[in-house]
Structures are given as structure tokens and as C-alpha cells.
Amino acid sequence: MTTTNTNPTTEATALRHEIFSAGFLPAAGDAEPQVDQRTADWFRAVRTGFHEQPYTAPEVARLAGTYQVDGRVLVGVYDDEAPAPSLDADIPVATFAEFRKTLNTGAGNLLESHLITVVTVRPSHRRRGILRRMMTDSLDRARDAGLPIAALTASEATIYGRFGFGPATTLDSVRVDVKGGLPLVAPPEGQVVAVDPASLQQLAPALFERFHASHRGSIGRQEAYTLRATGRLAEDAAKDDPTLRAAVHLDDEGTPQGFLTYSFAGWNTSPVTMKVRDLVAATAAARRELWRYLGAHDLVERVEYGAAAPDDALPWMIDDPRRVTVTETEDLLWLRILDVSAALRARQYGADGSLRLRVTDALGYADGTWEVSVAGGTARVDAAADAGPADLELDVALLGSLYLGGTSVRALAEAGRLRASSDEALARACTLLDLPGAPYAINGF
Structure with a gap:
């Protein structure tokens, strides 16, 4: 789950960003496990960001243990120059976490994906570029690791489209x-x-x-x-x-x-x-x-x-x-395509056929024109060799919404959200990309 109202307009250059895992203090005999201070401070910032009472020390330890099992990577943003009487500078002004799980992309295909969660920004630090840096740094890490898709669940629906995420499932x-x-x-x-x-x-x-x-x-x-x-x-x-x-x-x-x-x-x-x-x-x-x-x-x-x-x-x-x-x-699951070729190769398709896609991506990860050819249910996806016209033009966030078949191509076309070169191209895209039944995710994260 993510929450923030940040609308960054300036760079967060004066802030310290730390990446770490939830940590525990050395055990002392039969004493209850305790997290280290950095982990405790990070969880305190998360609870504040979601307008909840702080966890007790045993509660933090229990949750931190699950974070270790999941392999979560935590990000804390710190303002070492905050004026008195601000909160202790060791308490993050922003939080972020990421980890990996598989996404069922159809026909039993399980694709390792980059999950983003517990995003918060303190109200006093909005519009300083904090969210943008945390998000783009995280997406860079996912791309560099070869993960073709990022996912999140959003507490507010108007924030994450500008980062290329589109709603893909509902409950x-x-x-x-x-x-x-x-x-x-x-x-x-x-x-x-x-x-x-x-x-x-x-x-x-x-x-x-x-x-x-x-x-x-x-x-x-x-x-x-x-x-x-x-x-x-x-x-x-x-x-x-x-x-x-x-x-x-x-x-x-x-x-x-x-x-x-x-x-x-x-x-x-x-x-x-x-x-x-x-x-x-x-x-x-x-x-x-x-x-x-x-x-x-x-x-x-x-x-x-x-x-x-x-x-x-x-x-x-x-x-x-x-x-x-x-x-x-x-809406529950929001998807962000990072590698168009790898993501579309892993996807299920409604029929065999071909399609030329023009994907626009303000952040650059997925920007380009792609030739998609499906035979026997298996897709081949190549970057276009020329600058010719595309059958379908859409933003990367809409590609995320179409990816699991939870939204139809025609619905987005009728909404004016994507453009087809002809009625025939639109019909071909519907046949190829639309899928029977609704995608179904039951987990928040």
C-alpha cells in the first residue's frame, strides 16, 4: 500500500537517502527480539504517514521479521538540517520499500516482478522531489535487475499514473x-x-x-x-x-x-x-x-x-x-511496464496475430515502437526497424492496464485514451489483446 500527496517540483538534493534491510539487535538469552533503532524509526515514520498509532516494540519486531522473510529493501529519506524543534533527524521524512514476487500473467506463467509499497512523505517535505527520486531510483534498480514489470497498490488513484502505472485489477x-x-x-x-x-x-x-x-x-x-x-x-x-x-x-x-x-x-x-x-x-x-x-x-x-x-x-x-x-x-493492482519486449512475451493472448504498437513513456523505460507477432499462443516482440505508422498508440500506463486483460482495448479507444490507425487495426488489437474473464488478485501489499 502507498500513500502520499507529493507533487514534486524541485530536487531533493539536501536530503539523505538510505537503503537498508530491517535489522535486529543481538539476542540476549531468552529475551524477546528487538529491532535496531534505524528500523524502529522507519516503522514509526510509516505509521505516522498512514495516520496510525506507533507500533509497540514487540509489534515492530514481529513485522520486521516478516520483512526479512520477504527480502524487503527499505528506503528512508532523512533531513539532517531540519530546524528545531523538528522531530529527531533519525526519523525519516519519507519511506519506501520494495521486494519481489511473481505475477501470474496468464496461462500459468509466473513472472518475477518488482513490488513497491509503504510509500510516505511527511507533509512538511512535499514538493521537494522526494517521491520522484525514490520512485525513479527504485524503477532503475528493477530495470537493472532485469525485472520487466513493477507493481503497487495505491491508496490514492491520481498519483502514480505520472510514473507510468496503470490500474490492472479490481475487487x-x-x-x-x-x-x-x-x-x-x-x-x-x-x-x-x-x-x-x-x-x-x-x-x-x-x-x-x-x-x-x-x-x-x-x-x-x-x-x-x-x-x-x-x-x-x-x-x-x-x-x-x-x-x-x-x-x-x-x-x-x-x-x-x-x-x-x-x-x-x-x-x-x-x-x-x-x-x-x-x-x-x-x-x-x-x-x-x-x-x-x-x-x-x-x-x-x-x-x-x-x-x-x-x-x-x-x-x-x-x-x-x-x-x-x-x-x-x-482498483487493487497497478502495473508499470519496464521492458516491453520481455513483458509482452510473458503475457497470455486471445488469439494469434500481429500488431505494431507505439508506446510513449515520459520516463523512457518503455518508449518505442514494437512489432508483436503471436503464433501458437507464443509472442515474439521486437523493436521496430523503421519509423512507420503504428496500429495502436498508447501511453505506458495504459499498457499496464491492458496487460492482464482487465480493461478492453475498445473501452480505452472509446474513451479517447488510445489511438488506432484504422477500424481494422482496432479490431485486430481487440482480438489479440483482450482476454476472457477478469484478472483476479486477492492480495494487498
């Missing part, structure tokens, strides 16, 4: 009327059993990997999701969550095919509500049965879920689809 928040049960049309398959969340330590990551491999748009999960699934990381604090409940779907052979974590919203809710924390299903049957289980809780009248796919089958599972109400649709 629906739904509320489901389960008063009197949730009658599913399909007959039951297998069974759902209640489990201790702690038992999901190995199972939750394994089931997610199966989901990840089979869903275009899915992004690899960080260690924090395992802690959340097992009740060691609460929704609003980095500590144990005693309210968490869990269940696992077993198929007819007793093999786990999905899991669910959820919590009771309390008797003061009206209607009485259960909230889904996580729902990961490796099969369609597992997803159906986990919803059947949610609807079988006595006294509960509503279930709320914030990570439904835009084309979720849930309304069709139920005898009365009006029981499902979409309350909000939000």
Missing part, C-alpha cells in the same frame, strides 16, 4: 444475506471442517500457491499473510488475534482444497454480521462449499467479504442472486 466488496441459511443450487461436495487457525501454518501458503498458479492477475503473497491466517497478526495491530476463526474444505478423498478465515463482528452489528478475512480456494467446489459453510452459522444474518472477483460466480451459486449486493468496487 468487489460484497455483503451476502444469509438469514435463514444460504441455499446453494449445486449439491454439496466434500466437507468443511472447523480448524484452529494455528494449524494453517503450512496449509495456507500451499493452498494459496495453487490458487496463484491458476488465476491470471494473482500476485505472490508476503509472509504477513501466513501470520494473519494463523492468528498471529490482527487486522489493526501486529499482535495475536484471538477473534479469528478458520475452516478448511476437504474433497471426497479428504484432500484440503481451500481454507477460510473469518471473525464475528459483534452483537452490536445490525444485521448480525460475520466478516471474511481470507478465502482461498484451489477449486470451484471448494469455493462453493466455503460459502455454504459461512451461511450455516446460527444467528448470523449477513456475511461481508472485501475480495470478490468482478465476475465472481457467487450470485449464480445461490437460488436467489439478490442476496448478494456489491457495495464497492476498487
Whole structure:
């Protein structure tokens, strides 16, 4: 997740930028682990940037441990010349983090990608070029490492387009009327059993990997999701969550095919509500049965879920689809293409064919004209050998939005966001680039 209102107009030349990993102090016997001061100060700046109370020392240590597992690289920006009585100069005025996970680009292709998160800038230091430098430095590191795509989730939608990011996936928040049960049309398959969340330590990551491999748009999960699934990381604090409940779907052979974590919203809710924390299903049957289980809780009248796919089958599972109400649709994954050739070679395509693309990129990473030729589902992508006209002209941010098939070529053309050389070229681009179904990512980061 990222947040900042920075609109840089000048260079942040007087500020100190440090790149480091979350660090711990040497352990002393059986004492609880403690992070070093630089790491503690960085987390304090993050919490301030997101308008949250500071973490306690044990909470910081728990989160920092997950950062180490994920291999996160942290960036802190420091103002050593801030006038008194400013905050301690060792507390960053801006934060940034990056790490790597795979992106499912379709047809089971998992592409290592550059993930950006926890971006904050102190209000007193806006418009000093801080965000631009942090972002371009990070994108440079990704390009130099040979990573063709960068990704982030944005708290504010108007900031990151200028850096070449385009929204690529969306999620629906739904509320489901389960008063009197949730009658599913399909007959039951297998069974759902209640489990201790702690038992999901190995199972939750394994089931997610199966989901990840089979869903275009899915992004690899960080260690924090395992802690959340097992009740060691609460929704609003980095500590144990005693309210968490869990269940696992077993198929007819007793093999786990999905899991669910959820919590009771309390008797003061009206209607009485259960909230889904996580729902990961490796099969369609597992997803159906986990919803059947949610609807079988006595006294509960509503279930709320914030990570439904835009084309979720849930309304069709139920005898009365009006029981499902979409309350909000939000973008989740934003993509930034850094290497057009490598990214498009890794992508899924709707059909064979060819297309000449002109991509504009103010930052220069992806700027150029590209010949795309797809045969047997495999793409060849070469820089154009001449300056001839392109079939399709678009900005790199729009290429990010088209990349997973979450937005159609024709919709962007009708919006005036891209230009096709002819109706025939537009039709050819739609046939080649549009994909069936919506991409589905369920992770924030």
C-alpha cells in the first residue's frame, strides 16, 4: 500500500537517502527480539504517514521479521538540517520499500516482478522531489535487475499514473444475506471442517500457491499473510488475534482444497454480521462449499467479504442472486511496464496475430515502437526497424492496464485514451489483446 500527496517540483538534493534491510539487535538469552533503532524509526515514520498509532516494540519486531522473510529493501529519506524543534533527524521524512514476487500473467506463467509499497512523505517535505527520486531510483534498480514489470497498490488513484502505472485489477466488496441459511443450487461436495487457525501454518501458503498458479492477475503473497491466517497478526495491530476463526474444505478423498478465515463482528452489528478475512480456494467446489459453510452459522444474518472477483460466480451459486449486493468496487493492482519486449512475451493472448504498437513513456523505460507477432499462443516482440505508422498508440500506463486483460482495448479507444490507425487495426488489437474473464488478485501489499 502507498500513500502520499507529493507533487514534486524541485530536487531533493539536501536530503539523505538510505537503503537498508530491517535489522535486529543481538539476542540476549531468552529475551524477546528487538529491532535496531534505524528500523524502529522507519516503522514509526510509516505509521505516522498512514495516520496510525506507533507500533509497540514487540509489534515492530514481529513485522520486521516478516520483512526479512520477504527480502524487503527499505528506503528512508532523512533531513539532517531540519530546524528545531523538528522531530529527531533519525526519523525519516519519507519511506519506501520494495521486494519481489511473481505475477501470474496468464496461462500459468509466473513472472518475477518488482513490488513497491509503504510509500510516505511527511507533509512538511512535499514538493521537494522526494517521491520522484525514490520512485525513479527504485524503477532503475528493477530495470537493472532485469525485472520487466513493477507493481503497487495505491491508496490514492491520481498519483502514480505520472510514473507510468496503470490500474490492472479490481475487487468487489460484497455483503451476502444469509438469514435463514444460504441455499446453494449445486449439491454439496466434500466437507468443511472447523480448524484452529494455528494449524494453517503450512496449509495456507500451499493452498494459496495453487490458487496463484491458476488465476491470471494473482500476485505472490508476503509472509504477513501466513501470520494473519494463523492468528498471529490482527487486522489493526501486529499482535495475536484471538477473534479469528478458520475452516478448511476437504474433497471426497479428504484432500484440503481451500481454507477460510473469518471473525464475528459483534452483537452490536445490525444485521448480525460475520466478516471474511481470507478465502482461498484451489477449486470451484471448494469455493462453493466455503460459502455454504459461512451461511450455516446460527444467528448470523449477513456475511461481508472485501475480495470478490468482478465476475465472481457467487450470485449464480445461490437460488436467489439478490442476496448478494456489491457495495464497492476498487482498483487493487497497478502495473508499470519496464521492458516491453520481455513483458509482452510473458503475457497470455486471445488469439494469434500481429500488431505494431507505439508506446510513449515520459520516463523512457518503455518508449518505442514494437512489432508483436503471436503464433501458437507464443509472442515474439521486437523493436521496430523503421519509423512507420503504428496500429495502436498508447501511453505506458495504459499498457499496464491492458496487460492482464482487465480493461478492453475498445473501452480505452472509446474513451479517447488510445489511438488506432484504422477500424481494422482496432479490431485486430481487440482480438489479440483482450482476454476472457477478469484478472483476479486477492492480495494487498
